[in-house]
Amino acid sequence: MRKPLSAFMVHAILGLYTLLALFPIVLVVMNSFKAKRAIFNTPLRPPLPSNFDPIGYARVFDDSSLAFYYLNSITVTVGTIFFTLLFGAMAAWALTEYKFRWNTLLALFLSIGIMVPIRLGSVAIIQLVAELNLINTLTALILVYTAQNLPLAIFILSEFIAQIPKDLREAARCDGLSEYNIFFHIILPLIRPAMATVAVFTMIPVWNDLWFPLLLAPAGGKQTITLGVQQFLGQYITDWNAVLAALSTAIVPVLLLYVIFSRQLIRGLTSGAVK
Amino acid sequence: MAEVRIENLKKSFGAVEVLKDIDLHVEDGSFVVLVGPSGCGKSTLLRSIAGLEPVTDGTITIGGRKVNDLAPAQREIAMVFQSYALYPHMDVAANMGFGLKFAGTPKAEIEARVGEAARILQLEPLLKRRPRELSGGQRQRVAIGRAIVRKPQVFLFDEPLSNLDAALRINTRVEIAKLHKLLAATIVYVTHDQVEAMTLADKIVVMNHGRIEQQGKPLELYYKPANLFVAGFIGSPAMNFFPGTVTPDGIDLGADGMLAVPLPAAGLGCKVTLGIRPEHMRIAGDEGGGPRLAAVVELVERLGETGYVHLRLPSGTVAIAEIRGDTGLRTGDHAAVALDPAHLHLFGPDGRRIS
Numbered sequence: 046m047r048k049p050l051s052a053f054m055v056h057a058i059l060g061l062y063t064l065l066a067l068f069p070i071v072l073v074v075m076n077s078f079k080a081k082r083a084i085f086n087t088p089l090r091p092p093l094p095s096n097f098d099p100i101g102y103a104r105v106f107d108d109s110s111l112a113f114y115y116l117n118s119i120t121v122t123v124g125t126i127f128f129t130l131l132f133g134a135m136a137a138w139a140l141t142e143y144k145f146r147w148n149t150l151l152a153l154f155l156s157i158g159i160m161v162p163i164r165l166g167s168v169a170i171i172q173l174v175a176e177l178n179l180i181n182t183l184t185a186l187i188l189v190y191t192a193q194n195l196p197l198a199i200f201i202l203s204e205f206i207a208q209i210p211k212d213l214r215e216a217a218r219c220d221g222l223s224e225y226n227i228f229f230h231i232i233l234p235l236i237r238p239a240m241a242t243v244a245v246f247t248m249i250p251v252w253n254d255l256w257f258p259l260l261l262a263p264a265g266g267k268q269t270i271t272l273g274v275q276q277f278l279g280q281y282i283t284d285w286n287a288v289l290a291a292l293s294t295a296i297v298p299v300l301l302l303y304v305i306f307s308r309q310l311i312r313g314l315t316s317g318a319v320k
Numbered sequence: 321m322a323e324v325r326i327e328n329l330k331k332s333f334g335a336v337e338v339l340k341d342i343d344l345h346v347e348d349g350s351f352v353v354l355v356g357p358s359g360c361g362k363s364t365l366l367r368s369i370a371g372l373e374p375v376t377d378g379t380i381t382i383g384g385r386k387v388n389d390l391a392p393a394q395r396e397i398a399m400v401f402q403s404y405a406l407y408p409h410m411d412v413a414a415n416m417g418f419g420l421k422f423a424g425t426p427k428a429e430i431e432a433r434v435g436e437a438a439r440i441l442q443l444e445p446l447l448k449r450r451p452r453e454l455s456g457g458q459r460q461r462v463a464i465g466r467a468i469v470r471k472p473q474v475f476l477f478d479e480p481l482s483n484l485d486a487a488l489r490i491n492t493r494v495e496i497a498k499l500h501k502l503l504a505a506t507i508v509y510v511t512h513d514q515v516e517a518m519t520l521a522d523k524i525v526v527m528n529h530g531r532i533e534q535q536g537k538p539l540e541l542y543y544k545p546a547n548l549f550v551a552g553f554i555g556s557p558a559m560n561f562f563p564g565t566v567t568p569d570g571i572d573l574g575a576d577g578m579l580a581v582p583l584p585a586a587g588l589g590c591k592v593t594l595g596i597r598p599e600h601m602r603i604a605g606d607e608g609g610g611p612r613l614a615a616v617v618e619l620v621e622r623l624g625e626t627g628y629v630h631l632r633l634p635s636g637t638v639a640i641a642e643i644r645g646d647t648g649l650r651t652g653d654h655a656a657v658a659l660d661p662a663h664l665h666l667f668g669p670d671g672r673r674i675s
Contacts, residue, residue, distance in 0.1 A: 212405035215372050220419030220470070221393025234409045 070296070077101050077289035084285055101286030105294060108287075113266055114273030118252060119298055120183050121269060125190040125251050126244050126302075132191065133198030133243065134206075134236065138228055140199065141206045142214065152203075158196030163189070167260060174261055181265035189257055194247045201246075205239035206232060241309035248306075252299045270295045321506045322383025322396075322473040323348040324369060329378035331364060331530075338364050340530045342378070346474075346523075351500050351507045355517040356527035356553070362510045363478060365527070369508060370399050370476050383473050393419075395474075398467035402479040404459045406451040406466075413438075413447040416466045430469075437465040440502070457488045464499070477509040481516065493519060514554055518542070526550045543663075548671040551595050557628060559665070560601065560639040562594045570611075571666075575635035579611040581661055592674065593667040598628060600663035601641035603649065604656045611661060615639065617653040622646075631657060 075091050076084045083096035090096070105111055140152050163170075170189060179185035209232065217227045233240075258272040274291045277284040324346035331339035338361045346352045354362040367373040369380060371392035380387050387395045406415050416437060417430040425433075438444045441461040451459055460480060467475055480496070481489045497520055500507055511517055517524050518538045525535040526549070533553075534546040545551035551559045564571040566588055570580040579594070604612060615631035618638070629649055631639045641657055649655065666674040 210403055210405065212401040212403045213407065215370075215392075216399070216401060216405035216407075216466075217418075218372065219370060219392045219397065219399045220422065220466075221391075222419075222422050226422060231407060 073289055074293045074296075077286070077293040081286055084289070098286070099290075101284075101288075101290030102294075104284065104287040105290045110266065111270070111273055111291065114268050114270045115295075115298070117183060117262075117267055117273075118270040118295070121186045121190065122248055122252050122299070122302070124183070124187040125194065126247050128187065128191040129194040129198050129247050130240050130243060133195055134202050134233060134240065135228065136195070137199045137202035137206050138232055141203045155196050155199050158192075159200060163193040164256060167256075170257075171260055179261075181262050181267045183262065183267055185261045186257055186269070189261065190247075190251045190254075194243075194251070197246065198243045201243055202236060202239055205236045209235050238310055241306040244306045245303060245310070248299065248302055252295075321349050321504060324474055324506065324508065325379075325381045326365075326369070327379050327381075329365070329368065329380065330376045331361075331368060331373065332376050338530050339368070339375075342532060344525060344532065344535070346506060346508055349504050349506055350522040351497075351509065351520055352523045352525060353517040353521035354508065354510045354525045354527060355512065355514055356533075358512065360527040361530040362512075362527045366399075366476050366478055366508060366510045369395075369474070370397055371395050372399075393423075396472050397474045397476055398470045398472035399476040399478065400463045400467050400480045402482055404451075404463040404483075406459055406462055408451055411448050411450055412443060412454070412462050412465075415451065415462055416469050419466070419470050433469040433471075434465075437468040440468065440499070441465050456484050457492060460484060460492060461495075464496075468503070473506065475505050475507045477507065479511055480509075481511070481513070496520065514556060518554070524554070526553055528553075544673070545595075545665065546673050548593060548595070548667045551665055551667070551673075555597055557598050557640045559595045559597050560641075562633075562637055562639075564592055564594055566590045566592055573613075573633075573635070576613055576633045576637065579613070579659070581611055581664060591669045593671075595665035595667060596659050596663060598640045598642040600660040601639070602658045602660070603629060603641060603643060603647060604658035610658050611664075612656050612658045613639075615655055615657055617649050617651055617655055619651060620647075620649050629655070631655065 072088065076088060078092035078099060078101075079090075079096045080098035080100070083090070083098070087096070136155070140148060140155075174180055174185045174189075177185075179188075213231060213235075214227055217231050222230065253271060254269075255271050258269040262268060263272065270291070274288055274295070277287040277291065324344075326342055326344040326346075329339055329342040329344075330337065342365060344352075344365075354365060356362050364373055368375050369382075371387065371390060371394075375388065382395055382397070392399075407418060410418065413434050416434045420430045420433065434447070435444075438447055441464060443458070443461055443465055446454060446458060446462075451462065454462065460483075463480070477496075481492055484492060493516060496509075499505070500520075509516075509520060521538050523535060524538050524541050526533045526541065528549050534541055534550045541550060541554050545554060545559075548561070552561070562573050562576065564573045564579070566572075566583065567578070568583075568588065570578055570583070571592065571594060572578055573594070613633060615633050617629055618632050619630040620643075621628045621630070625644060627643045627647075629641045629643055629647075631641060633639060639657070643649070668674050
């Protein structure tokens with residue numbers, strides 16, 4: 046029996062944390078609807094008819110290049126999630142299921158990737174990308190982000206794959222499935238909740254990243270939205286209305302993706318609980 | 321259906337030999353049960369037949385075709401796993417038809433075969449359910465159904481009943497026996513439960529330490545166990561054993577006395593082990609002849625019409641005798657136990673049977 050008081054405490058603490066975490070986001074969204082003067086004079090006041098001004102959104106939607114930046118961000122994020130999940134799950138499956146000579150060493154090598162931040166290799170990455178003629182392409186970003194996220198994805202997914210009973214794979218082998226079919230028709234459906242977790246972990250840092258877009262795709266219409274917003278930040282004048290509006294709209298796609306994955310996540314959790 | 325022939329089969333995990341020179345012939349349409357204690361290699365043998373475990377040496381032929389290097393699916397076998405191994409994300413019908421789908425069987429035929437298997441196993445109302453919505457017995461039937469729809473040459477069962485409760489186990493055992501008759505199937509069945517082995521098998525193969533100790537008809541193994549291991553393994557409660565020495569007067573059991581039995585083929589002075597099943601021991605009064613032993617009653621177990629008396633002999637050896645009806649025996653009573661000379665088994669120093 047859970048005591049009502051402790052339940053209340055738990056919710057109070059969680060609520061407090063939620064307020065704290067949401068505060069800057071709410072501030073950004075609120076002020077994005079306000080006139081410039083109101084943003085600076087009364088930053089904490091919600092948008093009211095007296096100070097309402099959608100000029101920021103008007104500028105953002107007028108600027109045709111921003112639409113491309115959104116598309117770039119979405120392409121990069123979705124591409125990264127896709128390749129991270131595909132290669133991550135395949136590698137995790139291979140490392141857990143098959144015994145081969147360098148298995149342990151390979152797993153260890155991959156786990157080093159979790160510990161060493163990829164940004165340490167930025168210079169080498171720039172050189173490599175330049176050599177490959179991939180500067181100012183989304184491909185470069187997707188490749189780098191996939192590499193960045195693979196180690197953790199493999200680590201998480203192989204834990205889940207190891208929990209799938211061996212009998213299931215052997216039953217599939219008796220049923221005459223090829224190894225690829227076992228992977229796509231048995232393993233992938235069963236690790237869906239884990240993949241949703243990995244997708245969420247992958248998605249948010251990639252969407253928000255400024256570092257690699259700045260280094261690898263800073264121009265040529267291949268900027269991501271986080272980079273694209275920078276155009277409103279000038280050395281002398283900053284168009285705060287536009288910056289806030291752009292940031293507010295940037296939340297929407299990532300929120301949408303999150304809702305999609307979290308539904309998978311919850312479905313996975315509850316389906317596992319019944320067993 | 322087809323026969324299975326296994327010749328000189330060897331299997332090692334590293335330096336550990338888990339199967340040593342296995343020779344086994346499973347006749348077409350017969351029900352062969354592999355039985356033995358944990359770690360005796362019976363499951364490994366089954367998995368070798370299935371192709372899930374590569375073998376080190378020897379040959380396996382199914383229906384006259386050498387299958388050593390074939391993948392499980394190409395061996396035309398179907399396996400029923402102890403854990404059932406149903407695909408959790410598919411309904412019952414999809415589970416049963418899954419293998420056929422990948423073999424490129426036309427949809428109409430898959431449906432027909434799944435329907436047929438469902439009818440035989442009374443799974444029709446459950447076809448649209450997921451495995452997690454089924455009881456243990458139902459899951460077991462789905463697992464068998466999945467094997468049936470593939471129309472395999474050989475069915476392989478790996479301890480299929482061990483996850484069921486006692487009542488269901490007896491039911492399912494009967495179902496499997498009926499199914500065997502109905503399908504005229506060749507079945508290789510692994511269990512550690514010797515009751516399952518006795519009731520289901522045309523041929524029992526008793527394994528121990530990676531070797532076949534004896535193979536034969538259930539009653540043959542029961543009445544003529546080839547060695548001490550089989551004698552002790554088959555039958556419940558287990559056979560009683562008494563160590564002794566062959567003398568001109570019979571067999572000297574040391575502190576337990578002299579048993580006047582016909583002299584065995586073994587020479588005088590030879591160390592032997594005398595074996596007798598509980599049902600061939602009788603708590604005797606003073607009347608009647610034949611070999612007998614004196615003992616103290618340690619415990620009486622009454623199961624109803626029959627019961628078991630646990631006895632301690634003067635040497636400290638413990639024995640179990642079967643009783644019928646209410647004998648009035650109590651713990652601490654002294655009793656004379658008569659042994660049926662027709663059912664005495666003698667084993668030599670190497671554990672082999674002496675006729």
